[in-house]
Amino acid sequence: MTTEMTRTTCRILLLPILMISVGVLVKGYADIGDGFSAGVIASLGIILQGVAFGAEEFDRLPLVRYAPLATFAGLFLALAVAFLPVVSGDPIFLHHPVAGDSATHFGALEFITPVLFDIGVFLIVIGFCVGSIGAVARETVRRERDRGAQAETRRGSPGAPAERGDRR
Amino acid sequence: MPEFITNPNLALLLFCAAFAAPLLTTVIGTWRPALTGIVAIVTTAACLAIVGISYVAELSSINVPWSETLGLRFHLELDGLAQMYALLATGIGLLVVIYASRYIPLHLEHHHRGLDEQPRFFGFLLLFMAAMVGLVMAGDAILQFVFWDLTAIASFYLIGFDRDREDSRTSALMALLVTGISAVLVLIGVLMLRSELGTYSIPEMITLESGGTNVGIALGLIGIGALAKSAQVPFHFWLPNAMTAPTPVSAYLHSAAMVAAGVFMIGRYYPMIASFDWLLDAMLVIGFLSIAVGGVISLTRDTLKQILAWSTISQYGYVVVMFGLGNEYGLTGATFYVLAHALVKSALFLTAGAVTEATGATEMSETGGLARRMPVLALGSGLAAAGLIALPLTIGFFKDELFFAAAWERGPAFGALAVLSAALTFAYVSRFWIGVFLGPVRIEPRSISWFLTGPVLVLGVSTVIFGLWTAPVIGIAESAATLPANGPAQIEIAYHLDARHENVMAIATWALGILLVVSERWWSPAARAVASLGDRVGPERLYNRTLKGLEYVSDWIHRVEVRDLRSRVATILAPAGILVGLAVIFTPNSDAFEIGNFDRGDLPVAMMLLVTALAAIAVSIPRDHLRIVITVSCVGFSLSVIYSLLGAPDVALVAVLVETMLGVFFICMLLLMPRSILRFETREPSERFGIRRDIVLAVITGATAFFVVWGVLSRPSPSTELIDRYEELTPLAHGRDVVTVILADFRGFDTMGEITVIALVMLGVMSLIRKGRLR
Structure with missing residues (x-):
């Protein structure tokens, strides 16, 4: 079990880490970093919670529960950005605004479709990293529970064979 | 009214209707299983109606490019040949679907399967029909190939419909392999034609001058694919095995559709094939061989459907022979023969199914005397059998008349062979019908539905109707034969009461046939000997041997590869290392492998490289899994430092992140592994052999990678x-x-x-x- 200090620090760190990852994502076109790096940063922030609070708590986080679905949401978003231009007869991966046009600004931020594609990549990476670690976390929790139940039955009726044995 | 309603494009309409049929049937059938049969019947009837209308409308086609850079076009043309085969596919298809709408529920009930499997059956049956319709209309060779393969795939699921039975699965696989592998030859042939003639369009190919050897070889490859599909010697063995399919499938695929697709293909390419004599001669040999093998073995079989399957091999031999003879009678005769044969053979297949349904018997020796108990069925199949043995007043008489005329024109020897062939047909068809319907009653039949006997009667009666009123059939066959003949084709058939060759040959055939039927006791041991010789040394044995051998090799490789994790890594690294190493050795490399200058600015990079190398060596030292993971991370982190030193911040950032994530993944995997195994692996030393092998592998792959990287880096970057x-x-x-x-x-x-x-x-x-x- 981790100390209170670790847990508090990790909880406080989560939001800044997510902020940084979003920053890396939206500024990716102008600066170092892109959807992939942003995704991994955010995933590491979320996984840090698992390290601090243990597998059971981790598995209960909504961010972890819905992560696998995020993968496919991201895939569809990326596919849409890539292939929707085909509908109007343009080549795939035609990004808007096209070369020469000026982009809409919001502060220093530019609204351009490559960022949408990068958001798709971001969602896929986050879904993959958090989703797989979440799957492992849930599996370990399940095994722990099985082992507990097994010990319980053994204690309850001495000599009776265990119903659910170790799988390996 | 808009133009597309008053004057629709029938080719496109037929294509859409045919492919809508399986879709609608599956969707509605899954929603309401009871409606499956009805939807299938209605959609098939709609397709048949479109084909019918096309005979009174003008020629319709659609020809649009869909991949212009590759020269591919979506080209469908409902010409005479396409009309005839589409008529067979939808017409026989309709009767078979009507029959199956009653047969399949019973069949599923016998096998204790749910009625919700009906949509699966009808879906694939109609998909087959659609593929067939597409195949016959396709004017683009690649499009044609797509439909060609689609028929093989649909037939795989149909033959293997009883998927709980092993023989059914192996037969489905056999049919798929034989027709699928030969389909690859068709594709190769088509690509060769394209490279020789510069087009995929079949009508265009035919107009071009094409006498080159390569064109001949290409046509030969297409011909092999076609003959395999038509179950000709030596690819015939899949057809008798495919009889494990439910009866409607046999009646449809193995009389009117799948096997007909093969001879259709020959007809489509015939104007080009005709300029190569060796192709025609090969077809003659294969055709006569198939007639003989199919006929003799059919005489020895006892299972009803087996008799018919072997007879189909023999009957399509006739068609191939007529194409091989290639004269005017042969071409028109071949198309006419396919039409007549489909009509009567599907009736006989449906008869076999109905008999099995009524009595439970599948063997001929178990049945008998059914003529008195099931007069309607006996009448229907009797008329069909009369058609197949070419008695006068049936459509079948003319198919043999054309066959005899074509053979006689080639010479008396061919005439004699033709008579022998026809006598063989006479013998096995009579044996089938007499065995089922005459003699003592062995099993008392149950009464069966009209859905099972009706289609047989319809087919049988139409055999006679078209034997008397020949105009429509002749019209269909003539318009179909114009394409193989590449010009107008005319058939003049009528009953003549004189001593012309055809009549004499027909009478000789019947006499010989009757002789064969009554003398069964004398020749049957010889026929059995031929059949068992075929079992022992035939192509089926070769097929089984090859399959077993391949399985053995695959098992062996699998065992070597998955013995443990190390051998799995070795099977990837060893071939990669050896192949790349050979490539390095044989690449001309005069300027490669130079040692460049080293200035002081490179010092940090060199030091970090040293750290990376040390970390990499350190990986091999610890035995504890967690420590191995951490050391591996060390390698990655020191590499990312090098990236940032070389001025690649993006790559460095990704490398750090990926390395961190990988560490987490590795530790998670360790969590999932049973503790006892981890502990065992930590303590137990590896085998000596393993260590030596690992060192050899590591040296080979490491050295190869080193030389490749060195060679690449010493070259100046191209640009x-x-x-x-x-x-x-x-x-x-x-x-x-x-x-x-x-x-x-x-x-x-x-x-x-x-x-x-x-x-x-x-x-x-x-x-x-x-x-x-x-x-």
């Missing part, structure tokens, strides 16, 4: 043009960071592929750990 261009374009793409712009824009398609892989791996993880549940 920085591309990089400059990317940098120049980046502002235009509204970006300032070249790497990100490359990933999301310039090379976006690559990124798309990579992230799709991530999503697939995700699915894999979820199915392994969570049995596929995503939440």
